Amino acid sequence: MKYLFLLGTALVVSTPALADEAYDPIVVTATREPTPVTQVGQSVSVVTRDEIERTQATTALDVLARLPGVAFTQSGGFGQPASVFIRGADNAQSLVLIDGVPVNDPGDVGGGFDFGSLTIGQFDRVEVVRGSSGVLWGSRAIGGVINFITARPTDQWTGRAQAEYGWRNRRQASASAMGKLGPVGLTLGGNWMKGDGFSAFDERLGGAEKDGFESKSANARAEVALVSGLSADLGGYWTKANYDYDNTGADALNVGLKRDALGYANLRYSGLDNRLNARVGYGLTDTHRISDDAMWGPYETNGRVERFEGQVSFAPVEMASILIGAETEKQKFDNNYGSKDSTSIDSYYGNLTLRPLAGLTLNGGLRYDDNSDFGHKTTFAANGAWVIGSGDEAPVLRASYGEGFKAPSLYQLYTNAGYRALDPETSKGWDVGIEQPFAEGTGRFTLTYFDRKTKNLIDYDFANWNYYNVGRSRAQGLELGMQVANRQGFDVNLAYTYLDATNEDTGAQLARRPKSNFYASLDKSWALGLKLGADLRVGGGRYDDTANTYYLEGHVVVGARASYAVTSNIEVYGRVENLFDEHYEVVRTYGTPGRSAYAGVRVKI
Template sequence: MKYLFLLGTALAASATLATPAQADEAALDNIVVTATRTETPTSEIGQSVSVVTREDIERTQAVTATDILARLPGVTFTQSGGFGQPASVFIRGAENSQSLVLIDGVRINDPGDVGGGFDFGSLTVGQFDRIEVVRGSSGVLWGSRAIGGVINLITARPTDEWTARGQAEYGWRDQKQLGASAAGKVGPVGLTLGGNWLKGDGYSAFDERIGGREKDGFESKSANARAEVQLVEGLSADAGAYWTKANYDYDNTGADALNVGMKRDTVGYANLRYKGLDGRLTARLGYGLTDTRRISDDAVFGPFTTNGRNDRFEGQVSYTPVEMVSLLVGAETEKQKFSDNYGSKDSTSIDSYFGMLTLRPVTGLTLNGGLRYDDNSDFGHKTTFSANGAWVIGGGENAPILRASYGEGFKAPSLYQLYTNAGFRALDPETSKSWDVGVEQPFAQGHGTFSVTYFDRKTKNLIDYDLAAFNYYNVGRARAQGVELGMQVIDWEGFDMSLSATYLDATNEITGARLARRPKTNLYASLDKRWAQGFRLGADLRVGGGRYDDVANTYFLEGNVVVGLRAAYDVTRNIQVYGRVDNLFDEHYEVVRTYGTPGRAAYAGVRVKM
């Protein structure tokens, strides 16, 4: 009853907040980059997009990237234990490896990962200023791995005046966190610098409630840097780097174990940018590097080490000859390398060309259509198509926005799947076709939005793992369809509100079985209130549906209901103290069979801004 009461309170609050109110200024239209590779208002984007700001990260007191991503419509995740343990993010039921992950626009998917995906298990969120998530196939603009969507984690841009912030936090099982960043100018050069440190005793990856006793601790260090300089009028250069290293303990599936792991990610990039013709022409030449090293050191069998590297050169030009028409064209070349300590070593390359045409035939209507040509050195060439549109119906501040999109995807097997697959390399590339349609309704004079979206994706040759044959194989056909609900209210008479709910039907169409670890239903709701005196109080409610843990649908994991509370107080304009209690009612649940999840935990910290 207490969970139903909290949920009812959240929904009642959302109905109250939907009443129009006097606003100082509209909180929307957001400008995003990830959906179109150029700066575009969300009202002109036909795909479903979520934007997480620095204020959202601080308000929710999030520590890891999964803390934030799990709050968004259509997004779920699983993790095999605590911090550092493998974590997968599913966008609309797509495999973790079918979603592209970026840091400052640079691909960080690991060629050494099982499916060429990104392991979110040790990614902290303290250094990021903004996160953009595009749901639905984005393969035409972003290429392979963007079947499910794109996640772009963006660090802060340099500012004209120097600013700085710092954070210190302490809590459950001796978890400590320190973070700091600064941005400003040294002469003509704009700089951003940041770092984060996180360490704790953790909890047993093997579920403590079924016998786990040994705590699996962790330590994470990360740093980022960015520099920008204006060379001449209209021509600028920027370069940056992101580095993180995590050490952690982990267990086997059925017992405690003295296993240790390490994951190190290095990202680097450099760009030359041009902007001219009164902003109607933009161009970019760029290079991006991702280098990842992972060590899983089993206490009995010894270490398994993988190394993945991705080098990428790309260029693009965007031109708007008249207000009604824009054209984006680009080319990319990418080389992936993979090796392990058991003799596997190989590489592959992809050359790509893409184009996107945007039309604005009448006020409020935007239509986008694009093509992409990929030439994979191992699997040949493939052409994919996409189209989407957004229509602001009637115009005006509270006009609804109708969105629709169609996209195709193409993803070759990963180097890991090919060269660690017990000699079986007859894997076919994954292909997909997806579409969605939805409507977004602003309310409260720009302080709030409500959206509902239906999506459907069909995938051929989905690559999965056969536990009986101990190798990877192609699933003939898979389908994921469902409905997403989303609502967000920002600063309405001191209230902030978020609501996301997802219904997902993800199945293997050959066997009829549900895809493993995808819950059918998922709901997240939060309500925050701020007072003029500087005090803030908030609550979270997360309702996760049940899921099967295996492809044969043999092991079913029950759903869960998790409640959190948080508070913050502005001591001065520049100093804030805060605290939170996660899993308030100490809910016992698993999202991966035999692996534990955190119980009730409390944390407190301080933030300083200058």
């Protein structure tokens, strides 16, 4: 820890001279409306396409692992089940969006999203909101919201393509194009990845049979202006992954399949000099899962969510605006063992934004949910951001409070050995933090304290083979972040999280939540087209079970990368992951990648 502290201090001290552009991106996930990040009271991280390419990320987990407040586990390699914990919240307690459409799976154990086979090649931007966002985004947004955003159409046709090859015969190719066909703006993209993989059962424990995978995905988006102020957009995303997996503690010839599809359509209106904005939309998510055990045969689940929504925002004066909306959602779930059911939820929400003073933004909102199985619930949220002073290096104070409500999933209710007396999960959380811009406003340093209490957290009882409610749990901690972008050729990223997540009834640590996570990266580019970079990831130890019987030690993983621009349109690159071949586990008896190398080429037109 002494060396990590010295490294972090060196980065903080050395980076004020590393910037040349102002940092105030527009974000949409925190407020459901385009908003400068300095007017957002919640803690938000934004990952751009440039950052994705610079770090040579290939999966969603590669991107999320770099952010403060985020930890993950995966039971093996690509395709294997993977969970993401935002501030210690369960994977199913965070809402995942693709282009603003919820993709949480009602066939998943908790109604969460499995990140194990999500590639990042088709996405232009990732926004992560930490802290409860239940008022604006509803059920499942207790821990936060993750929004994967594809590219918007451009006025002129542009395109990009990428191919790489590496460790254990892993091949990947992706391509996308954006432009206009007459009055219609279009975005089209696709990604393919296949590899021999490594044994999901830890190879150090005797795993010998490689668990391979293949992933295919495609996305499309269209936008058209109908008349002045009125436009329409529609799109979709499809992905299918086949993968091998093992049993706990042994090699096995098991195979799995995941297929996700979503579609959406929106009609939008903007008028009164953009002071009035309205949208009506439809979204559909359809999932299919197969876990084919070599001994017991296949287990299949299907999930489907249909969603209709509408919202209106109006700013009668410059210092005030109001957002109101309504949603209706129906979920369906079935499996090949006869479980089949559905549920629905109707919701209404409103949010008031006030700007009483220069630099001060205040938000307050209410949401009313009517769940067909668990009745009604009203939740409240408030947050504020205050830019103290003026100029590129004015500090920003943030504070937020949010409540959450999440009903048991259909899987938990209807595959629960006949025991359905589960109560909804509820939460109350708050955070307070400061953001200090530096380096002429391009860099930023953030420090945030958070605290969330949850009642009726749903967990699994291995003794009785069913789900039950944990009376009280609590997650509190500290997040530290620092980012500097392209100052004199340098890019720097630092993220540290301290987390104390416990079952307050027993005092035990919540399973698979590390006490601490640290990530640091440094990249340097030269005018001749050469880029060099390295990163360090330090994962803290964690208990693998709710009884805190099995403890997994922490780990230190180092990576190095390089790229060279052959021309203005062609770049070659390569990287070594886990440079020192660290052996570790984040799920007991399941392996993680050893030292591996990859090389590729990117083309842009």
